[in-house]
Amino acid sequence: MISVAIIDDHKILTEGLVNLIDESGIATVIGVAHSATDCRLSLGFWKPDVLLLDVGLPDVSGVDFCKEVKAQFPKINVLALTTHNEYAIVRQMLDNGASGYLVKNAMADEVLAGIEAVAAGRTFLCHEIDLLMKRPSSKNIWLSPRERELLRLISEGLTNGEIAEQIFLSPETIKGYRKNLLLKLGAKNTAVLVKMAVEQKLI
Amino acid sequence: MISVAIIDDHKILTEGLVNLIDESGIATVIGVAHSATDCRLSLGFWKPDVLLLDVGLPDVSGVDFCKEVKAQFPKINVLALTTHNEYAIVRQMLDNGASGYLVKNAMADEVLAGIEAVAAGRTFLCHEIDLLMKRPSSKNIWLSPRERELLRLISEGLTNGEIAEQIFLSPETIKGYRKNLLLKLGAKNTAVLVKMAVEQKLI
DNA sequence: AATTAAACCCCCCCTTTGGGGGGTAAGTAC
């Protein structure tokens, strides 16, 4: 029997999930938390095989929390369960050690299949995310850490000069990054750049 | 007994909701749809007292769908149930005829209280949204239709000249709107303006 | 009926920033 812990702030959803999993016969829910803080207190005690993790937690980002969990309990297999279907989020979760990724409108059987797969040490992506990750790479934008930092500063409204001051570079270098970001994202100008950054959760 | 229809693409959530409502004794679920298209086909037949409506539907915006439903079936009381906690979304839903608004991490009893209230013709906001709507109005930004249109065009990367051409105004007028938007949203420049627009769902 | 508020529209001047076009070069990961 696979032991599962759930962390999600949507109480109605977790209730449904507990039912679904407990009645499946393949797994059993040994704990539910509604925030990362709650979870931290109990996780070491629960020691679940699989952790169903929402990305939109109220207190910390699920992306960061995944990293934290994997660092502390490498044996726990994290299965992301979220509404986000953006490449950047999936990619970050997987990079941070998640074993699988489900979108919340997935079918119930995909949840069970995902739990089984990650418990067995395999990776699992639900159908929608599998398609997403296999798209032509031109649509799946990935930025270097430095580029993400620049994009964040640009989105906050800093000018090239202000950014240069803040990260100790020449304004000309910042300009270079800016050009590159526009090119990479295919954005016409800063407005589109920022829109894409927020919409695609690049920052 | 209050009759309730649910429209939400998160299948696990709807299952939980059906249980919750049916077991409450105050209401009964007479139909579930996973998209607006599905719902349109059945709504006239179901004729529910209350429609639990998700805003993030896969096919159309819940905001638009609410308007559509209220136009066709004014007697159905729409209760929004969604993850969005942005002022602009709540405001639009209420303007489009919704009787209540719940965020998805609300407690189960708030869902039932909401159903009871809107079925009785009252309006209902869950605690979190009630607080949100009562914030000092400086934090709850509301734009005129024209301003929203301008903001949309700016976010799409059009220059003042291009916008002027498209909506048959002088570029100077566009400039005026731009200034006003920056002032109204307290944004330093276009980058911040666009970021706020996307994050606060103003467009 | 008069006032007010808000949305809506237009014009001037001026400075800073953004963005298009070229480059170069070190470090490191595959």
Add this chain to the structure above:
DNA sequence: GTACTTACCCCCCAAAGGGGGGGTTTAATT
């Protein structure tokens, strides 16, 4: 060895944005 990241530099001009100044129409409040 070659591809990627990070880092830096030049010129040029169109656009954004800060500061003024006008004005109309429409709806609500007094």
